[in-house]
Amino acid sequence: MTAPSDEGTPTDGAPASPDTTPANGTPADEAPAGVLRTLRELPRSAIVLLFGIALNRMGSFVALFLVLYLTGIGYSPAQAGLVLTGFGAGSIVGTFVSGSATGRFGARTVIIWSMLLCSVATAALAAVTAIVPLLAISSVAGALGQMYRPAASTMLAELTPPQRLVMASAASRFGLNLGAAIGPLLGVWLAAAYSYQVVFVVNAVVSLLFAVVVLLVIPPAPRHRPTEDAPAAEDTARYRDLLRDRRFLLFLAGMFITAVAEVQYQSTLPLEVQQRGYPTALYGAVVALNGALVIFVELPLTTLIQRFSMRATVAAGCLLLGVGLGLFGLPFGPWIFVVGAVVWTLGEIISAPSIGAYPALAAPTPALRSRYIGALSTCQTAGWAVGPSIGTALFQYVGGAVWVMCAGLGVLACLGMRAGVRDPVVR
Incomplete structure (x- = not known):
């Protein structure tokens, strides 16, 4: 994990600043902090991740408009509900698989590939009309669309000092909820002005953008090269x-x-x-x-x-x-x-x-x-x-x-x- 901020730490031979240890005895860098101080102390990668999570949530429309889209092209409510159920089942599988995949391949890799493939699956929903392919693609889209969540939470935990993690979690939820409030309005406008196909394509573009941002802005986690004395560690957690x-x-x-x-x-x-x-x-x-x-x-x-x-x-x-x-x-x-x-x-x-x-x-x-x-x-x-x-x-x-x-x-x-x-x- 990233070390806590060293602001206020005395140099050799210098007296400690008076605000380093509050009256309650807790060091200043370990005391609970507000959102502004927490964000200031986070590395750039964590800030980019928080913005990426909010952006991705703002552009996630599939579950909201899938039933309306399917009934609009002639399927019954029961058939549309079946496809949405497939999407939900895929979401459960995706979150479960993500835990193991993140431990094996790393959070950054899982986020990039899940969002990249999710963009392809989501765009495919706009091009396919047969019920069986729709059911399969929606299940895959649900799984890939949720795989990033445990990976992103793991990356945030790795980038955040433990004593700041609750506030960082609140900041992440702020982005998610803000995206959840704006996203449906944007989706309704796109559906009314254009079509549901455009809604899904925009959803796909946002997922792709999230993958690109993580790829270009967030550096890979440093990995120790194996040697004879220190062989490569295997992921044995289950x-x-x-x-x-x-x-x-x-x-x-x-x-x-x-x-x-x-x-x-x-x-x-x-x-x-x-x-x-x-x-x-x-x-x-x-x-x-x-x-x-x-x-x-x-x-x-x-x-x-x-x-x-x-x-x-x-x-x-x-x-x-x-x-x-x-x-x-x-x-x-x-x-x-x-x-x-x-x-x-x-x-x-x-x-x-x-x-x-x-x-x-x-x-x-x-x-x-x-x-x-x-x-x-x-x-x-x-x-x-x-x-x-x-x-x-x-x-x-x-x-x-x-x-x-x-x-x-x-x-x-x-x-x-x-x-x-x-x-x-x-x-």
Whole structure:
């Protein structure tokens, strides 16, 4: 990892500057820092990576417009849903494979090749119309489009001092959420002004641009040449090594059930709003409120949150997330949706930056770091994939039980995180 900033370190024979060690006894370069100081201390490669992640998220349109595109060219909703399911299944495989590929070939190589091949697969979606090739290509596009995520998180962890990783994770999420807010608007404009084929081509160009930026701007990690005395190290880490870390498995279980609950805002919440007779604009306002709070509040609040126990913040955030979603089922007026959105978003803001940083800090060896990060991404993606089916089925047959489920999952996730998360030593 990059060494912490040496700003304020005394030279030989010179007295230490008075602000090197704050009153609480923590050295200045190890104390929690705000986003500006964190970004100043990061190397250029990490800053480029953060911008690249935001740019790539802004240009990711496939999952948003695939169903509309397919139904527009004559396929039934069921057929379009099958292709989208293939895309989601590919995403799960991609995040899982990325952990091993990153450990074997390096994060930079995985990002470059996954984004390069993803651009080809995404462009192919605009040229193919037969259902079987569409299903195959969408699965490949989903896998390649998600392979970069664990690799990018691993690279960010390698470039960031451990004591700055939570704030760097929050900065990465800021870029992702900003891209997620702007991307759909750009995609809608492209689809209305041109066509869905142009949407996919632009998506492909952005992925290609990300690959080119990483190739040209981020240098390869230095590798030691093998000698007779120091032979080349082999990547012997495996996903099965995680099975011995039972506390991390509890963390992964908590992450999976949190994702199952969280995805209900996309799949089941619009049905709840519609069933109660409220306009669709209320659902749009709830989602917009969540996005706005995350974009404008998460970074400054993380400056304070990172001072607390990571175990406590992750557990409390997961609990608030589940309870906030559970509030949507209470039989009150439209204001309950606003209250629920605020509580749910507060839980996301409190827990997400620490969750993003935790696998890299929890990995017992650098060789296992990419597997720990890949396992987190896989569990999240799997929860987001199966959650809509569970939630919509409950909504159809048991009504408000889906929101009781969300609150219950929040409690379970809180207990799992309390038992599973260790407070890492980052000094």
